[in-house]
Amino acid sequence: MPGTNTLQSNIQKEIVELSTAIGGLVNSFKRLQNPLEESRNKVPQATDQLDKINEQTEAAAHQMLDMIEQITAREEEILEQIDQTRACLESGDNDKILSCLRIIAEKAQTNLNDSFLIMDALQFQDITSQQMNHAASLLEDIEHKLHTIIGVFDSNDGDSEDEKESNARTAKAGKVRAFDPHADLFEKKTNQNDIDSLFDNNGK
Amino acid sequence: MSQTILVVDDSPTVVKFVSFSLKNRGFNVLTACDGMDAIEKMSNTEDDIDLVITDLNMPNLDGYGLIETIRQNEKYSSMPIIILSSEQAEEDREKGKKAGATSYLIKPFKSDKLLSEVKKFL
Numbered sequence: 001m002p003g004t005n006t007l008q009s010n011i012q013k014e015i016v017e018l019s020t021a022i023g024g025l026v027n028s029f030k031r032l033q034n035p036l037e038e039s040r041n042k043v044p045q046a047t048d049q050l051d052k053i054n055e056q057t058e059a060a061a062h063q064m065l066d067m068i069e070q071i072t073a074r075e076e077e078i079l080e081q082i083d084q085t086r087a088c089l090e091s092g093d094n095d096k097i098l099s100c101l102r103i104i105a106e107k108a109q110t111n112l113n114d115s116f117l118i119m120d121a122l123q124f125q126d127i128t129s130q131q132m133n134h135a136a137s138l139l140e141d142i143e144h145k146l147h148t149i150i151g152v153f154d155s156n157d158g159d160s161e162d163e164k165e166s167n168a169r170t171a172k173a174g175k176v177r178a179f180d181p182h183a184d185l186f187e188k189k190t191n192q193n194d195i196d197s198l199f200d201n202n203g204k
Numbered sequence: 205m206s207q208t209i210l211v212v213d214d215s216p217t218v219v220k221f222v223s224f225s226l227k228n229r230g231f232n233v234l235t236a237c238d239g240m241d242a243i244e245k246m247s248n249t250e251d252d253i254d255l256v257i258t259d260l261n262m263p264n265l266d267g268y269g270l271i272e273t274i275r276q277n278e279k280y281s282s283m284p285i286i287i288l289s290s291e292q293a294e295e296d297r298e299k300g301k302k303a304g305a306t307s308y309l310i311k312p313f314k315s316d317k318l319l320s321e322v323k324k325f326l
Contacts, residue, residue, distance in 0.1 A: 116315050119221050123312035126215040127290060130261070178214060178261040183290035185312060190292040192317070195308050198297060 028152045035145035042138045042145075049135035053128045056185040060124035067114045067121070074107045081107075124185050133179035207326050208232040208251045212242040212270065213259040213288065218311070222257060222288070225315040226322070239265025243273055246280075253283065254326055257318075260289040260296065268303045275304040284325035288313065 085100040209231050211222045216237075223233045234249060236242035239262055246253060256274065260267035267287060274280045287300045290311040300308050307321055 116225070119224065120312065120314050122217060122221060125217040126213075127312060129215065129217075130290060178263045178266070180261050180290045182292065183311070190294075190297075190310060192310055192313075195297055195310065199301060199305070199307050 031152050032149055035148045039142045039145045042142050046135045046138040046142070049131050049138070052184070053131050053135070056124055056131075057128055060121050060185065063121045064118050067118050071111050071114050074111050078104050078107050127183045127185045130179040130181075130183035133177045134181045134183075137177060137179075206230050206232045207254040208234060208249075209322070209326075210234045210236060210242060210245065210253050210256045211258075212236045212239065212256065212262070212267070214238055214262045215259070218259065218288070221315070222318065225318060229319055229322075231322070231326075238262040239267065239270035239273070242270055246274070253280070255283065255322060256285045257288055257322075258285065260287060260291055260300070268299060271300070271303040271305055286318075286321055286325075288318075 081100045081104045085097055085104075088094075088096040088100065209226055211219055211226070211233060212235075213219050213222070214237050219235050219237075223235060226233050232251065234245055234251070234253070236245045239258075241264075242256070242258070243265070256270075258267045258270055262270075265273075267289070271285055271287075274283070274285065284306040285304065287305045287308045288311055289296065289300075289308070292310055297308055306325065309318060309321060
């Protein structure tokens with residue numbers, strides 16, 4: 001029957017189209033697998049870096065506050081010694097004056113040393129800024145992967161406006177960002193002495 | 205006349221901290237924010253530079269590139285160069301040594317350690 005043949009032919013055509021569509025979907029899901037996998041790994045890395053920044057900033061701030069507290073206490077002791085020196089000047093007790101001056105000099109020197117230690121601790125800014133740049137670059141990677149995923153479902157040819165904008169932003173940020181992904185304020189994987197001996201052995 | 209040290213780092217905090225420590229000990233300090241800036245400063249300054257302290261990870265031209273460029277200049281072929289970096293991997297140290305660095309300090313560092321390293325060479 002001619003009607004049956006047409007119906008069969010139409011069903012066959014529909015099945016072929018359906019099969020092609022399913023094949024396309026399978027390919028699309030395969031293309032999604034990598035960006036999803038990479039994004040899934042990068043999110044915890046970025047979170048870890050941000051946690052580390054929080055932890056290390058807090059530790060450095062505490063370290064500096066402790067030192068400032070000690071410096072302030074010493075300043076008060078210095079002022080006390082100055083008062084005693086004034087009193088001794090009136091009484092003419094030279095030995096006591098000399099003792100007070102010695103104490104003042106010692107405390108001033110300790111404060112000077114502590115000021116350098118505060119400056120040492122301020123290096124946390126450089127280390128945490130590298131950690132932030134690392135976290136930012138991981139998030140930019142994730143953004144890029146998400147655009148790739150969107151692109152899979154986007155029927156338009158070429159990059160979407162969003163994707164172009166994201167790529168431009170990533171490229172711009174990548175040019176100015178220079179960081180060590182392993183920068184850490186407290187955890188030194190290598191002993192400085194080992195590095196010194198490596199360079200000493202090399203000759204100067 | 206005081207000796208001149210060029211400090212190269214893209215972190216203004218590190219530049220300020222290192223400069224302060226060195227100036228406090230009587231050194232004359234020049235600063236640069238990356239390798240390219242350092243080369244420009246070295247070319248334009250009338251002072252003789254006695255030592256360079258450089259970071260590794262920097263935009264435009266990194267520390268390795270800077271050291272290699274400095275070593276190509278006969279005038280500075282034996283000038284001490286200290287790397288300051290948070291990079292701790294063995295390959296970074298080897299790469300730094302190969303590029304021509306004289307010494308390598310891991311960040312964060314104590315200002316005492318930096319000064320003793322500088323005094324080793326000057």
